Amino acid sequence: MRFTRSGYHFGFVALFTIVGAVVRDLNLLAILAGLLIGTLIIQWRFSRGTLYGLTVARQLPIEIFAGDLFPVRYRIHNLRQWLPAWYLQLDDRIVCESNRRETANGHAGLAYIGGQDEQLATFQCRIGQRGRYQLGPLKISTEFPFGLTRGSRLIDRREEFIVYPRLGRLRKGWRAWMLSDQPGLVVSRRRAGINEGDFYGLRGWQNGDSRRWIHWRTTARIGELAVRQFEQQQRQQIGLLVDLYQDTPSEESLERLIGFAATLMNEVLRNPETQVAFAISDGLVISNRNSRGLEFRRRVMNSLAMAARRPQPMLHDKLRELVGVSDTNWPLIIASTRPLNHPSLAAEDAAESVAGRLDLRWFNLADTSSEQIFMETPYED
Numbered sequence: 001m002r003f004t005r006s007g008y009h010f011g012f013v014a015l016f017t018i019v020g021a022v023v024r025d026l027n028l029l030a031i032l033a034g035l036l037i038g039t040l041i042i043q044w045r046f047s048r049g050t051l052y053g054l055t056v057a058r059q060l061p062i063e064i065f066a067g068d069l070f071p072v073r074y075r076i077h078n079l080r081q082w083l084p085a086w087y088l089q090l091d092d093r094i095v096c097e098s099n100r101r102e103t104a105n106g107h108a109g110l111a112y113i114g115g116q117d118e119q120l121a122t123f124q125c126r127i128g129q130r131g132r133y134q135l136g137p138l139k140i141s142t143e144f145p146f147g148l149t150r151g152s153r154l155i156d157r158r159e160e161f162i163v164y165p166r167l168g169r170l171r172k173g174w175r176a177w178m179l180s181d182q183p184g185l186v187v188s189r190r191r192a193g194i195n196e197g198d199f200y201g202l203r204g205w206q207n208g209d210s211r212r213w214i215h216w217r218t219t220a221r222i223g224e225l226a227v228r229q230f231e232q233q234q235r236q237q238i239g240l241l242v243d244l245y246q247d248t249p250s251e252e253s254l255e256r257l258i259g260f261a262a263t264l265m266n267e268v269l270r271n272p273e274t275q276v277a278f279a280i281s282d283g284l285v286i287s288n289r290n291s292r293g294l295e296f297r298r299r300v301m302n303s304l305a306m307a308a309r310r311p312q313p314m315l316h317d318k319l320r321e322l323v324g325v326s327d328t329n330w331p332l333i334i335a336s337t338r339p340l341n342h343p344s345l346a347a348e349d350a351a352e353s354v355a356g357r358l359d360l361r362w363f364n365l366a367d368t369s370s371e372q373i374f375m376e377t378p379y380e381d
Contacts, residue, residue, distance in 0.1 A: 001044060007148035014040070039146060047142050047151025053080040054113075056090070056140060058159055062294075063301070065262075066130045066166040067377065074108055074121045074138075081115045086144040088113070090121055097132040097160070130165045130258070130305045134158055164301045165262040166255070168376045202226045238268055239277035239326045241318055243336035244310040250366075253337045254309055257365045260374045261335055262304050269297055277326035278303075279318050282310055287325035331359045337366040 003011060014036035021029035059073040074090055088110040096102040108121040127133065136158030143150050202215055205225035218226040242261045246254060261280075268274050269288075276296070277287040284303040288296040315334070322332065340362040364370060 001047065001149050001151045003149050004143060004147055007043075010036070010148050011040070040148060043146050043148045044151070046145050047149060049080075049083065050085045050088075050142055050144065051140060051151055051153040053083065054078055054085060054088075054140065056138060056155060058092075058135065058138065058157070060135075060159070060161050063164060064127070064161060065164045066127055068167075069124050069126050071122050072106055072108070072125055072135070075118060076110060076113060076121060077118045078113045078115055084115055084117075085110075085113045085142070087111060087142055088121070089141050091139045091141070092123075092135055093137065094125070094127075095134045096129070097134060127163050128166075130163050132160060132162050132306065134160050162302055162305045164305050165258045166377060167266060168259045168263045168374055170263060170267060171373055171375060202228060236268070236271060236274040237276075237327070237330045238274070239322055239330050239332040240264060240279070241315070241322050241332065241334045242278075242280040242304070242307070243315060243334055243338070244281045244307055245312060246309045246337055247311075249309055250337070253366045256370075256376060257335055257337050258304050258307055259376055260363075260365055260370075262301060263374065264333075264335075265297070265300050265304075275326075275330075277322055277330065277332075279322040279325075280304070280307060281315065281318050282307060285318065285321040285325060290325070329359070331361065333361045333363055335363045335365060337364065339364050339367070 014033060017029055017033040017036060020026065021033050055077045057075040057077075059075060061070050064070050072092065076088070078085055090108045090110075092106045092108075094104045094106060106123045106125055108123040110119055110121040113119045136156070138155040138157055139152055140155065141150050141152035202218055203226070205214075205227055209227050213227040215226050215228050240261060242257065244254070244257075265276070265278065268276055272293075275287070275289060277285075277289075278300050279285040280303050282303075284299065286296065286299055291299065319332075319334075326332070365374070
């Protein structure tokens with residue numbers, strides 16, 4: 001507990017009154033001094049009792065992207081039955097794990113919470129850089145009832161969270177561009193086989209039909225070959241390999257690369273039928289064929305959030321792993337900050353035997369031509 005500015009003024013008046021009562025031997029000043037001291041005692045008891053009758057639970061969003069506003073919520077429960085709480089302030093510390101010197105404080109307030117009641121307090125936060133962060137410790141304080149002292153209670157509850165990369169914007173018509181023959185991003189579509197289609201009727205035999213499709217009962221009845229017909233589906237497939245190599249460190253080009261990969265993954269995963277394989281040169285190789293839904297998305301975004309420059313990542317090993325979790329007929333995009341003819345790629349001849357059998361597209365994010373499909377969102381204050 002510490003005195004506020006008003007508390008210091010009040011304390012000075014109380015001290016002056018006590019000294020005057022003792023020196024002058026005035027009963028009226030003694031009574032006044034007693035009232036002032038009683039006020040300070042009431043202030044101390046109220047603030048202490050209020051804070052130690054509260055429980056606080058912190059709530060964070062499931063996903064947090066750099067540059068986006070997100071709410072941090074606190075669920076406050078008053079355990080006392082008869083004593084409400086007024087004018088609460090919550091102060092939470094935000095620390096960047098990669099740079100402990102970068103800290104910030106969030107503040108939320110609550111005017112009133114009744115006995116045996118529960119309320120929410122919220123503050124809005126925006127973090128500009130991806131990475132791992134920590135919330136805590138949390139301090140809850142109040143100056144109620146007279147504002148003479150600030151009582152505080154430290155709750156040493158820390159919580160880690162990951163801020164995903166800043167999402168950019170894919171330009172209008174990017175899907176059509178993906179289907180073109182331009183160097184860069186491509187998505188191919190294939191027809192599903194009979195095990196992936198839905199049977200919806202019979203038709204006459206046509207050259208090229210499989211004998212397994214023949215419906216023998218109908219063929220015997222009408223005297224002509226009849227085959228089962230399946231509804232043809234389209235399923236989107238795409239593989240992405242993120243190349244983190246940089247011979248000359250450039251934070252700007254690296255963040256652009258990571259932002260593109262996150263934006264592309266965020267966009268293609270909007271369709272739950274899309275089959276996606278993802279690899280990053282510093283570790284993760286995964287496909288949503290064996291890791292579905294939110295778990296796949298979480299692991300991809302986490303790996304991008306924690307990605308760092310690599311001086312010489314060898315791509316051919318990751319390319320083989322990526323093919324292992326996808327298929328050789330999938331279009332594979334390599335997103336990089338170096339051109340395809342970069343000297344560092346000449347040493348990776350071992351990849352040619354694999355690359356020659358694949359539909360590979362190289363997308364250089366350090367080249368200005370990449371702005372034809374991807375734009376970064378501007379930073380907001």
